[in-house]
Amino acid sequence: MSKFIVRIMILPACALFVFSACAVRTPSAGGKASAPVITEYTPNISTQEYEKRYQAVYGKFTEQMAAEGNPADFVVDDGKDLFSKVQGSAGKSCASCHGANGEKLKGVAAMYPKYDPAIKGIDTVALQINRCRKDHMGAPELKYESDPQLALELYVKSLSNGVPIHVSIDGPAKPFYEAGKEYYYKRFGQFNFSCALCHVKYAGHMIRANLLSNNRHHTDHFPTYRLDWSGVGSLQKRFRGCNKNVRQEPLPFQSETYRNLELYLTYQGNGVPIQVPGFRM
Numbered sequence: 357m358s359k360f361i362v363r364i365m366i367l368p369a370c371a372l373f374v375f376s377a378c379a380v381r382t383p384s385a386g387g388k389a390s391a392p393v394i395t396e397y398t399p400n401i402s403t404q405e406y407e408k409r410y411q412a413v414y415g416k417f418t419e420q421m422a423a424e425g426n427p428a429d430f431v432v433d434d435g436k437d438l439f440s441k442v443q444g445s446a447g448k449s450c451a452s453c454h455g456a457n458g459e460k461l462k463g464v465a466a467m468y469p470k471y472d473p474a475i476k477g478i479d480t481v482a483l484q485i486n487r488c489r490k491d492h493m494g495a496p497e498l499k500y501e502s503d504p505q506l507a508l509e510l511y512v513k514s515l516s517n518g519v520p521i522h523v524s525i526d527g528p529a530k531p532f533y534e535a536g537k538e539y540y541y542k543r544f545g546q547f548n549f550s551c552a553l554c555h556v557k558y559a560g561h562m563i564r565a566n567l568l569s570n571n572r573h574h575t576d577h578f579p580t581y582r583l584d585w586s587g588v589g590s591l592q593k594r595f596r597g598c599n600k601n602v603r604q605e606p607l608p609f610q611s612e613t614y615r616n617l618e619l620y621l622t623y624q625g626n627g628v629p630i631q632v633p634g635f636r637m
């Protein structure tokens with residue numbers, strides 16, 4: 357979808373949204389600075405009705421795509437090659453420490469993002485790969501969304517295909533989860549939207565040619581192939597796209613806020629098996 361069409365789509369949808377939603381932040385008692393209380397939305401339609409609509413809009417198309425194969429499968433292969441390529445001053449490849457076919461990383465991505473005391477924050481698969489390159493290989497970090505970065509991330513995630521997502525938000529992860537949730541419910545941009553308004557409350561409604569998806573399956577298929585990108589992109593690239601659609605300044609890849617948001621959103625998909633690479637319009 358071109359930027360132009362996105363703009364046209366968003367404008368009429370605004371009228372629908374702007375007047376119908378209520379405030380999601382309520383001030384804390386006593387005027388003390390504390391985490392805002394977020395009133396979660398209830399979806400406007402039932403899960404069954406949502407799934408019916410999803411099938412009606414995307415069902416046939418997805419089946420066709422699956423039959424023709426996913427161009428991103430080649431990117432997974434690139435990632436596999438890179439995994440055993442020696443790079444950096446330590447003379448090591450990923451495989452030197454994590455096994456020839458990444459066997460020691462099987463299932464690991466299903467637990468990401470997760471709290472890591474070493475960075476006192478949320479670690480993502482993408483961030484961890486770059487930390488390994490820097491700290492354990494003496495190799496330069498890969499630029500986010502570059503071909504090799506996406507290939508490695510996709511390969512590592514593919515080692516968890518079929519494994520249900522099970523991220524933890526307990527203990528030290530909790531405040532970061534809450535921060536991600538706050539961002540998800542925060543109204544922003546010229547149009548005053550929040551992620552939750554579109555993907556919780558109005559999930560299953562049409563926004564011009566698009567059916568607004570609910571967030572249960574938002575993280576299980578990334579990095580994904582997407583027709584609109586004519587290529588592969590990460591979950592955080594999609595965050596940036598949605599920010600731009602409502603004219604909010606997108607944040608840098610792997611910024612603290614996006615990592616917290618990734619934790620919040622991935623937790624919504626707990627129990628859903630990882631299936632990368634995805635294929636989307």
Ligand code: HEC
Binds near residue numbers: 461464491
């Ligand atoms: C010299 C050994 C070494 C090399 C080479 C290495 N790593 Fe790591 N990796 C580690 C260690 C040690 C950890 C534990 C966390 C830490 O210390 O950063 C880790 C953690 C990880 C994790 C998270 C595992 C978990 O259980 O949470 C992933 C994913 C990962 N590495 C991927 C990679 C990839 C991809 C490469 C190649 C770009 C790579 N690593 C290269 C040593 C290595």
Ligand code: HEC
Binds near residue numbers: 575
């Ligand atoms: C104006 C409504 C709107 C807002 C606000 C919005 N999005 Fe989206 N989003 C869309 C549309 C339209 C799509 C493409 C169709 C779909 O999957 O819903 C999409 C797609 C996505 C996808 C990909 C779904 C998939 O299956 O691949 C993710 C993830 C996502 N949005 C996250 C967010 C996040 C996080 C925010 C807040 C930063 C946000 N969105 C804000 C409209 C919105």
